[in-house]
Amino acid sequence: MTVQLSLKAVDKFYGAIDKGVHAVRNINMDVHKGEIIALLGSSGCGKTSTLRMVAGFEDTSRGTITLAGREIQKLPPVKRNVAMAFEGYSLYPTVTVRENIAFALKAAKLSETEVAAKVKEVSEMLEITDILDRFPTSISGGQQQRASLARALVRDADLHLLDEPMGQLEPQLRTLLRGRIKHYIKERGLTAILVTHDQTEANAMADRIAVMEGGVLQQFASPEEIKEAPANLFTGTFVGEPPMNVFPAVVSDTGDQIHFDLQGGLDLQYPAKDFSADVRQAMLSRRQIVLGVRPYAVQRSAEGAPATVEANQWLGDQTHIAARFAGASIVLVEHDFTDVALGSEIRVHLNPNDLHVFDAETGQALSHGAQLA
Template sequence: MARVILQNAWKKYGKVEAVKGINLEIKDGEFVSLLGPSGCGKTSTLRMIAGLEAITSGEIYFDDQLVNNLDPGERNIAMAFESYALYPPMTVYENIAFPLHAAKLPETEIKERVGRIAEILELTDVLNKYPRGLSGGHQQRISLARALVRDADVYLLDEPISHLDTKMRNRMRAELKRIHSELQKTMIYVTHDQIEALAMADRIVVMNFGVIQQIGSPQEIYFQPQNLFTADFVGEPPMNFIDCRVKIGQGTLLISFDDSVFKLQNKEKVEKVANFENHEAQDFVLGVRPFYFGISKSITDSERETNFLRGEIFAVEPLGDSKIVHVKSGKNHLLVEADSRFMGQPDETIFLIPDAGHLHLFHKKTEEALF
């Protein structure tokens, strides 16, 4: 059991700066996900925690112990590699038992533990086979089993289920979450898949270009993105962004773009914009998730009083329970998640009504969110 603390951790490969001064505290027993696109520094961060990459500067602590100079083997960590890193000359059983032999456990206990983890990960049938002939899904689960079979302080999982098929992946998400709640161990999970991060993590660390963009619970990351990157990266289909200008008149925030104007009277939000220096001269970006647009073919007079957008249907993608409607509105191409009962033809005129509680406003230049 251990807390993991990174203080101003840097990783440079020659001139390339992979991780630029990360500060992060992971609580004991927490399931934290490092989320970001490829090349964002998440795997480098994980490997620094593992001790596989020397850190260029900064400190890493496990609890109160500085581990900068400890070998990976001395940190009592377990790791599942994205490349599986299975040993071809060994059977599946021997692969999973390999770390237990290093710990010099008695043979009977090794057998029992391998058997138990193999059952959870459905590997019992293949224990006597060699990894070479098995499918990618099997290999990935073997690699996961080899990490989870250990009694480590910190578990590091590098895209452990990215190569599984969708069905297996959904199951493994729940399985992993369950394993975590049973073990109550610190787990750090690297992924580029925002759904995995949202579904499993207690907290998500969103990274890009070697910098932490935002740390927060899945709720916070999804509903209160702090910048354009997080807003854009998290959520499927992605958030709509509309370039806009703002103005405040009589305690109302006016967000204008094309020939539309959105009015917001939420006091807190109005104040945030009012406090933003020189806000009338700045460019802003309005963000609305596809789910928070209402879509209809006509509009009532009372709805005309509030915020709405007029547009034409560009295309409709039925996805079973919902439909993704692409809408052309002025210069903007917007996505709307509509009910499966919505029927629409291309070029038909429709009206979009945003949920006023789920509007996001970002400063275009700094990409920071105002709300």
């Protein structure tokens, strides 16, 4: 795998270096050719600043950015060979959607038939064939966004940047287009960075997700890895819908039993042999930990601990149940219609294989179910 884009020790300050607002903090990241990367985080996490530095709309305060073998952090945007779809669409208002999409292709001196074929292909993929001859101001926000996306995707660039590309689309179209766009990018071997605050979008489209918070890259890994082995409490609770259940606990080891003392006097016990020596060591050295368990991993089982049902919400193909557990609320996901009455007692079991253990103080992950024993 060749590295297409590389960020080395990249910092962004708004204002003077080391004095102004430190928006992006020492980001190191390699993106391989043909990969789709998602920059995921809430607003103000630094993802848009990072994208804008790569695109060249923002000075790189410190560090180097290398694209296809060239250092680009000092180049103006037009010389970077980067295609970008904007969150705010920014179509050229004086020409039709078709000409907007074809603009860069014509500038690249492609033949007319070639341009027509490419425009047709991308507009069919994004379902905008019916508006190609309209002007940007006469179409809806969702259509403008797709036109902007088409204009970026149709180009043959070293890197495609997609800034919240589907925020304005109706939800019915979103899931379908995510699949199609991913297929389109993969088929052509394009390299793309997607900036989004929507984890569903990141999970659905990206090969790897870069989770950002407070300007810091929290974790850069595949969606599966982020789900199964979140690097810290932030990633664990930020990625995953419904969010991960977390419970502060105190660990103790009686030799053959590991005890987790949760709030509300709940004591979870597991055979010590279920945990590897390293993990036991790590947990006991901290004592104060946070236990995390994904909603779909919570099992209902007769031998489990009692919990009182507070909400039971059926969503068509899933049921979300919330129950009072260990002085907090625990959420379960079931994949069919589940009929448990509000106020009734259920028993929930947390399988040691599904437990994520975090250091209560630093939030760093100590172990994940898969690594236990």
